Amino acid sequence: MSVLRQIAGTFFSENVTRTVRTSLLSTAVMLLLSSTGTWKYMASTIDAYEMGRAVAWAGTAEIDTLPLVIAIDDTGYEQFFNARSPVDRDKLRALLATIAAHTRPATRVAIDIDLSPVPGQAAQQYALEQLLLQSSGKWILPAVRGGDPRLAAKLATWRTGLCARGIDFGLPYIPNEFGYPKMTHQYANSLGDASARHGTCADPELPMVQKALPLQPAYLKSGMVVPFSGDLALLASLLDTINPPFVVLGGAWGQTDIFATPFGDRYGVQIHAAALAGAIQHEHLAPVWVEILSSWAFMSTMSILMFYLLQALVRHTETRADSMPGHAFFTLRLRPLLVIGVVCGMLYLLMESLAIWHATTGFWMNTARIAGYTIVCLLVPWNLGRVDPAHFKTWKSAVRGHVTATLRKEVRSARQSLRIVLGRSTLWIDGDKAIAMSRRRALFEGSCALISLSMQSVLPVVSLGYILYKSLPH
Known part of the structure; x- marks a missing residue:
């Protein structure tokens, strides 16, 4: 005991x-x-x-319930898409048609490539959207920001129309610090977040708020990635073999959209897939x-x-x-x-x-x-080992030594200082000692005692209570 x-x-x-x-x-x-x-x-x-x-x-992650990443590499971008950005809508439609034809109807496909309308490809854009609408519950498209208010309004109208017809939208952006993606948080309604549920229609013009969505470690290290170099037949064969429940399609060309992780550099499409894998396997904080x-x-x-x-x-x-x-x-x-x-x-x-x-x-x-x-x-308290840690035999002595005795002193000091300031006394009593004190000195003593009481006792308790309150689900 x-x-x-x-x-x-x-x-x-x-x-x-x-x-x-x-x-x-x-x-x-x-x-x-x-x-x-x-x-x-x-x-x-x-x-x-x-x-x-x-x-x-x-160890390694199980791949039968986790996303498959289809990463368009440099060869695929240069030869299949002719190194054009925005990518050709006809080419992209052929790629998405292959994915749709060789995955289960329930397979969710998140796309980390901007599919918003572009000038000069109206007919191709219409054909692409018709393909998407044939299995609207399958697709999660990226909700990208507009460069100016007029473009942002046009994109919002376009997204709203597709959302009303069953196509989801998620944010393609990844929170990061010093080139590291956040391991524990993603933006709410991000591609990974939206892929784990139906009915998301993200608005990129609203302030982005982070939510707890940890990346799945094993998947981030060795998740299944299929590079796409332009061979649709090979991709179809791989999809038939793997039969993935989730697909995340994105770019892996060039030197942009790359993040440093504990397991080496990863493209943004892989980060989204790792977030989705975390949601699937119920990673939580x-x-x-x-x-x-x-x-x-x-x-x-x-x-x-x-x-x-x-x-x-x-x-x-x-x-x-x-x-x-x-x-x-x-x-x-x-x-x-x-x-x-x-x-x-x-x-x-x-x-x-x-x-x-x-x-x-x-x-x-x-x-x-x-x-x-x-x-x-x-x-601070230990001063790098120069000061011994506080040591109390019982919890009552700890509370008395750290809290109640100090609080009583501060309250007593503030009360006595107030009496001197109001002219009701001229002595400041400390045990059996009576110290003559001027009003100016009493005002200084009482003010500092109240500041100490509020900043070192009241404020910490209120702050802790506020932190716990904010952490509760609302």
Whole structure:
């Protein structure tokens, strides 16, 4: 029972009470980190690493229920489409007719090629649309933005007409940071999102909002890709053999629309297919409250480990002789490095454990946030191991030491300062001490006490409540 009390005390002191009573410096560091490009790059790198490890534990993806990517390569673009952009509508109609004829009626086909009307091909465009309307529930077309308001209005009218007749539209755009596609989110009503359900008619002129739609790791690494070089007969034979439930058709020519992933460069059409594969296999993100509890549990474990580690170091290295430069060097320089190494090792074990969990359940935990929380605790409360982590024997002592005693002091100080400012007293009482204080000094003391109370106690609790509220389905 004593061990459980110690764990509960550490959990409350390092997490719950620090949430109720947050250091303003810790908050400032967290806001600073979250707003920098360095942190965003680090978060993207952590997500990519975890995805790579999840694939290593999961193995290859099953292809019988996952999308097939038909990628038009450089040869197909140059020889079949004559290297023309926008692509020739007659050629594109022949390609889509082959796909329609050699896939099941229920097979959904997402197209990552702009099919909107172009000048000079009205008859060809009409024939293409007639082909699409023959099996309207089959197709998901890209909803592209217009270059000006007049063109945008024309495209909106065109999309509305086709949507009313059963053709879906999805956004062809991919959220990315530093050339990495977002591993956990896609735009709502994107091609991958729209392919997983019927009845989507995306409007690209509206603000794009990201939604949780994790990419399927194994599919992103080794999903089935059929290059199309212009041979329709070969493509028909492959489609008959594979018989895919989903098809994603797009371009893989040139050096544009390429994204860096943990498994090498991938074209946008492959990213859309990986998002669709994630939706098919029910990849999902952990709720915010699960992430918060997980980060708290991890920090509690870290705190207990660090407490006993630092106690052991003190027993073996402490000396009362201040003139020993070797001991001073170890305490001031080597001990922080040792602490950083332990923290990095624990983060590595955490990421590996969560990768195994992700591989076996499809449940994605945002390790980057836990890492960010750990870094802030390492920098501010622990001061890189120079300050021992808070250690309480029971949760009651943790709450009393971190929260209630401090809150009482601030409320008492604000009340006494108000009495002095109003002229009802001239003394500020601190236990058995009575300190004479001017109105100016009392105003300063009371104002700072109220600011501390609001910014380090009220604001953190309200912010946490707001975050949890926003994470709930509405």
